[in-house]
Amino acid sequence: MPATIGDTKTTKPARDASAPAPRDVGPRDVARWGRRGTAGTAIAARLSFVDVSHSYETVAAVDRVTLEVEPAEFVCLLGPSGCGKTTLLKLAAGLEVPNSGRILINEQEVSGPHRFVPPERRGVGLMFQDFALFPHLSIVRNVMFGLTTLSRADAHREALKALGRVGLESYAELYPHALSGGEQQRVALARAIAPRPSVLLMDEPFSGLDSRLRDEVRDETLAVLRETRATCIIVTHDPEEAMRMADRIVLMRSGQLVQVGTASDLYHAPVDLQAARFFTELNEVPAEIEHGEVVTPVGRFSRQGVVGGESVTVCVRPHGVRLAEPGIGVPGRLLGRRFLGEVELLDIAVEGLEQPLKARSRDMAPVPIGSEVGVVIDEAAVLMFPAREY
Numbered sequence: 001m002p003a004t005i006g007d008t009k010t011t012k013p014a015r016d017a018s019a020p021a022p023r024d025v026g027p028r029d030v031a032r033w034g035r036r037g038t039a040g041t042a043i044a045a046r047l048s049f050v051d052v053s054h055s056y057e058t059v060a061a062v063d064r065v066t067l068e069v070e071p072a073e074f075v076c077l078l079g080p081s082g083c084g085k086t087t088l089l090k091l092a093a094g095l096e097v098p099n100s101g102r103i104l105i106n107e108q109e110v111s112g113p114h115r116f117v118p119p120e121r122r123g124v125g126l127m128f129q130d131f132a133l134f135p136h137l138s139i140v141r142n143v144m145f146g147l148t149t150l151s152r153a154d155a156h157r158e159a160l161k162a163l164g165r166v167g168l169e170s171y172a173e174l175y176p177h178a179l180s181g182g183e184q185q186r187v188a189l190a191r192a193i194a195p196r197p198s199v200l201l202m203d204e205p206f207s208g209l210d211s212r213l214r215d216e217v218r219d220e221t222l223a224v225l226r227e228t229r230a231t232c233i234i235v236t237h238d239p240e241e242a243m244r245m246a247d248r249i250v251l252m253r254s255g256q257l258v259q260v261g262t263a264s265d266l267y268h269a270p271v272d273l274q275a276a277r278f279f280t281e282l283n284e285v286p287a288e289i290e291h292g293e294v295v296t297p298v299g300r301f302s303r304q305g306v307v308g309g310e311s312v313t314v315c316v317r318p319h320g321v322r323l324a325e326p327g328i329g330v331p332g333r334l335l336g337r338r339f340l341g342e343v344e345l346l347d348i349a350v351e352g353l354e355q356p357l358k359a360r361s362r363d364m365a366p367v368p369i370g371s372e373v374g375v376v377i378d379e380a381a382v383l384m385f386p387a388r389e390y
């Protein structure tokens with residue numbers, strides 16, 4: 001398929017002795033990306049899903065999804081394994097045909113009851129984790145792969161330009177096995193952007209990279225994608241990655257869209273307890289309602305507007321738990337502390353809680369383990385949901 005495809009293999013392959021040695025292959029090289037502003041601009045497109053469903057035999061992988069992605073917008077699909085993220089991308093790419101609903105690019109139906117546009121005619125670029133670079137093609141030939149509409153000379157020039165943007169122009173005649181995982185990812189990115197797709201679909205593009213490399217590759221990839229102005233949908237299961245990259249995050253569960261909004265929307269006002277759990281570690285504490293107030297072992301709180309019914313689940317984010325002098329707040333005992341550099345993780349026993357309360361502290365107060373302490377909760381770090389089984 002002439003759409004752009006890529007990979008993120010991690011393992012650094014053994015170098016072929018006959019291949020020319022690249023310069024400084026390895027993680028250090030990642031810093032040397034190409035000059036900003038040279039990626040080439042695409043004409044961004046609006047991508048619309050209208051009531052789209054898709055099943056594999058008995059599994060409803062995508063269930064009545066309606067979503068509008070604006071031109072040049074970055075949307076991250078986020079959710080647990082098996083929730084339908086990849087299927088939604090495949091439907092947009094034309095690699096799967098929906099059972100029902102319509103998909104439109106710039107208001108033109110590309111999948112639906114009346115029309116099906118094949119993948120190579122959608123102007124959609126793909127960068128899927130499990131699509132390898134072609135091992136038998138040189139780097140420049142890999143990048144030229146999606147440039148089928150150009151003459152060979154033009155395709156070669158465009159491919160070199162895209163490689164230049166990711167800082168790998170001088171690797172053009174090498175073969176994929178001679179490159180590190182991070183470099184291969186950059187080639188995959190060059191291959192994805194070279195045809196200037198109006199929509200770029202990326203499935204876990206950084207998941208194969210180790211964490212330090214991943215931050216660098218992700219930040220630079222984001223810069224390249226912003227320059228191209230393509231409309232991007234990026235699949236990830238990592239909330240932090242979604243928050244770093246996305247204009248809007250789409251949280252999925254069991255094939256459905258659970259919540260769509262900015263990182264701040266999803267963090268500060270998660271739609272339910274599961275959505276909240278997805279974004280941060282939470283202390284979930286038992287609660288009762290007395291005289292309109294929510295009473296918990298860690299204090300009394302005003303009932304938040306979101307709460308309906310009589311019974312609530314109260315969650316406290318660890319950064320909102322503060323140690324104080326004994327006698328202030330509710331009584332507790334420090335059970336453990338782990339130093340993590342900028343913060344310390346504290347475990348605090350509080351009467352009425354089965355599990356120790358987890359705190360993330362920047363204070364570093366020199367309180368010995370076993371000490372009696374006071375525990376104060378920042379009400380801004382408290383979330384409440386109607387109590388039900390999760």
Ligand SMILES: Nc1ncnc2c1ncn2[C@@H]1O[C@H](COP(=O)(O)OP(=O)(O)OP(=O)(O)O)[C@@H](O)[C@H]1O
Nearest residue numbers: 056059061079080081082083084085086087088237
């Ligand atoms: N080709 C297939 N045949 C049968 N079932 C499939 C197929 N592809 C996906 N599924 C099922 O459809 C559901 C959604 O899968 P999908 O790959 O879209 O989820 P995902 O959110 O991308 O998961 P992951 O994060 O693990 O990649 C899952 O239950 C999966 O097992």
